[in-house]
Amino acid sequence: MIEVHALAKYFGRFSALRDLHLTVREGEFIALFGRNGAGKTTLLRILAGLSRPSSGEVRIGTPHNLTPRAARGAMGYLSHNTALYADLTALENLRFFARLMDVHARDADLIERIARVGLSGRESEPVRNYSRGMQQRLAIARAFLHDPSILLLDEPFTGLDQHGTHFLKGYLTDSHARGKTCVMAIHDAPLGYELADRLVVIEKGVAALDVRKSDVTLEQFMDRYKAVAEER
Amino acid sequence: MLAMIWAIFRKDLLIELRTKDSLNAMLFFGIVVLVIFNFALESIRESIRAAVPGVLWVAFAFSGTLGLNRMFAAEKENSCLQGLLMLPVDRGVIYLGKMLAATVFMLVTEAVIFIFSLVFFNLTVWNEIPYLVLVFFIGTLGFTTVGALLSAISVNTKMREVLLPLILFPVILPVLVNAVEATNIILNTVDYRTLKLPLTIMSVFTIIFGTISYLLFEYVLED
Amino acid sequence: MDQKPQSRFDTALGVILFLVMIGALYMAFLGAPREKTMGDLQRIFYFHAPSGIVGLLAFALNFVGSVMYLIKKDRQWDNLALASAEIGVMFLTILLVTGPIWAKPVWLVWWTWSPRLTSSLILWMLYIAYLLVRNYVPDPDRRAMMSAVFGIVAFVDAPIVWFSIRWWRDIHPSPMLETGGLSPAMRPAFYTCWAAFMVLFLYLVRRRFYLESARNDVELLARQVDIAR
Numbered sequence: 249m250i251e252v253h254a255l256a257k258y259f260g261r262f263s264a265l266r267d268l269h270l271t272v273r274e275g276e277f278i279a280l281f282g283r284n285g286a287g288k289t290t291l292l293r294i295l296a297g298l299s300r301p302s303s304g305e306v307r308i309g310t311p312h313n314l315t316p317r318a319a320r321g322a323m324g325y326l327s328h329n330t331a332l333y334a335d336l337t338a339l340e341n342l343r344f345f346a347r348l349m350d351v352h353a354r355d356a357d358l359i360e361r362i363a364r365v366g367l368s369g370r371e372s373e374p375v376r377n378y379s380r381g382m383q384q385r386l387a388i389a390r391a392f393l394h395d396p397s398i399l400l401l402d403e404p405f406t407g408l409d410q411h412g413t414h415f416l417k418g419y420l421t422d423s424h425a426r427g428k429t430c431v432m433a434i435h436d437a438p439l440g441y442e443l444a445d446r447l448v449v450i451e452k453g454v455a456a457l458d459v460r461k462s463d464v465t466l467e468q469f470m471d472r473y474k475a476v477a478e479e480r
Numbered sequence: 481m482l483a484m485i486w487a488i489f490r491k492d493l494l495i496e497l498r499t500k501d502s503l504n505a506m507l508f509f510g511i512v513v514l515v516i517f518n519f520a521l522e523s524i525r526e527s528i529r530a531a532v533p534g535v536l537w538v539a540f541a542f543s544g545t546l547g548l549n550r551m552f553a554a555e556k557e558n559s560c561l562q563g564l565l566m567l568p569v570d571r572g573v574i575y576l577g578k579m580l581a582a583t584v585f586m587l588v589t590e591a592v593i594f595i596f597s598l599v600f601f602n603l604t605v606w607n608e609i610p611y612l613v614l615v616f617f618i619g620t621l622g623f624t625t626v627g628a629l630l631s632a633i634s635v636n637t638k639m640r641e642v643l644l645p646l647i648l649f650p651v652i653l654p655v656l657v658n659a660v661e662a663t664n665i666i667l668n669t670v671d672y673r674t675l676k677l678p679l680t681i682m683s684v685f686t687i688i689f690g691t692i693s694y695l696l697f698e699y700v701l702e703d
Numbered sequence: 704m705d706q707k708p709q710s711r712f713d714t715a716l717g718v719i720l721f722l723v724m725i726g727a728l729y730m731a732f733l734g735a736p737r738e739k740t741m742g743d744l745q746r747i748f749y750f751h752a753p754s755g756i757v758g759l760l761a762f763a764l765n766f767v768g769s770v771m772y773l774i775k776k777d778r779q780w781d782n783l784a785l786a787s788a789e790i791g792v793m794f795l796t797i798l799l800v801t802g803p804i805w806a807k808p809v810w811l812v813w814w815t816w817s818p819r820l821t822s823s824l825i826l827w828m829l830y831i832a833y834l835l836v837r838n839y840v841p842d843p844d845r846r847a848m849m850s851a852v853f854g855i856v857a858f859v860d861a862p863i864v865w866f867s868i869r870w871w872r873d874i875h876p877s878p879m880l881e882t883g884g885l886s887p888a889m890r891p892a893f894y895t896c897w898a899a900f901m902v903l904f905l906y907l908v909r910r911r912f913y914l915e916s917a918r919n920d921v922e923l924l925a926r927q928v929d930i931a932r
Contacts (some may be wrong), residue, residue: 258922258926260841260843260922261922263926266926293703298562298565298702298703320567320568321568325566327562329558330559331562333491333560335498347487348569349567350568383558394568629856630853633849637836637849643839646835647853650828651860653867654863681867684863685863696855696856
């Protein structure tokens, strides 16, 4: 589904990614670990088409390569940036994105989606009035409005309260069960372990560890993760 | 595609109507420029009518630059640009939507600034209005076609708002020269046959830079 | 990485530059006849006109570099664009400085807003703007992209500027010295100086280009050191 070949991204003298290889099969759920600045966000941004690689190749879609535009339509990207217009209401935000994502949804459908992320009755309020956690919930609804087949998640649990975390976990588990492909950067190892079926550690811009969840217990994984982090 | 352009255009308009952030600033600044020119041109008070076209377009260009600066600065809040960039639409569509919205803001501002200038410089116009509307429209479109592209470039720099006028004014000089000339023909020389040349140059400029900007926009749009 | 800082070609070019410059100085100050009305002052023309021509050529080269960068995404093209823009601005500065020196005694003013002068000034400003864009984008890849787009805009804009100003400011006399109107006795000096400036331009662009390539190499090495740590 996603093929990353010899990917590198430099910012002047600093290299965020170097020679990174990764193949994500359809329906796989990958959790990306690694300390701050290891290159997780850069990888996700390049996958999402938000950032251009310095060298290397990224192929999205099987069996045929999707055009960048079609790839964008197949992907949903959720980060700690909400990408919501603060001066528009929740409903107006969703209406705007639905139209541009070519999702034919009536207002009732959109209101229903807003209710599903736990914001029922607040769809006509400007997003500016929302708390950080509420905005993040709405961001979930926004990012996956078009029911994408690839979900890119960059620390998506940031700022969510218990209810929001619960909802997002449920949503991700459900999407995974429906055969969606997920790539998620996360620092909370137990949570990542729980959701994913493949665990990848990125250190200094390369995939330093890549294991299937079925092959390791959480404790074993943590030990190997620590070993990789210390070795470098 | 038109529906997509319309959606982006409408979104910008809706936000602006709600907050009036850009419009207020643009209007006020435009009027401030008029007042300043009033003092600067004190010595030629008797023949001030000859200076009005230039004064008007300086006011339009300055206030328009404020608007163009806000165009992408607003998208940076909450990283909205990220959301736009992820949309399955051509980036040129984003360009057209936002450029048209900026054009409308500028035209609204220009109308108000123009009314103020009538009062400040003691002018009367009536039959000239359709011609003026045409010149303002084409001139503004020329300004925003390339302005939207350069605004997207300048938000990528360290200097952001400061850089835009520096790189924009040399580029839009042909539009300014011809817009001033056309306005001067309407207000002062009243030889409408000569209006064709400046209008043609401005239209050519708009078409050329509209095409270039549409094609190059995807390179400068980065979050 | 395989470009040597000073290839044999550059050494040869340096020698040629030295010789042709001496020739140009000789021709401009001694070889060319004294102009009847303007006197020795007219000799500034031999440096004034070629710097304008070379400046235009530099901006054309900047356009080529900008377009090629957008197509190939290869930083060498960006280096070419940068080198030619900087050197072009330098030559245009020479043009804009020598112009008024010559104009003051002849036209009795330092500056007139004639089409040619105004267009040259705007052209100079466009490429100063180009260098400003470069200056304020810290990330090299992004800088290359932004400046390539602006380089294209600037180059397309230049002829429109020229025509708009020319059509509206036709009242002013065009500069008295046109190359076509140059008396045959003065032509050898003019062509020698032109050739000298072309070689100078080529030499400087190559130097600047290598400097920037070396900078890229340093960036690459620094990256490798950073990784090894």
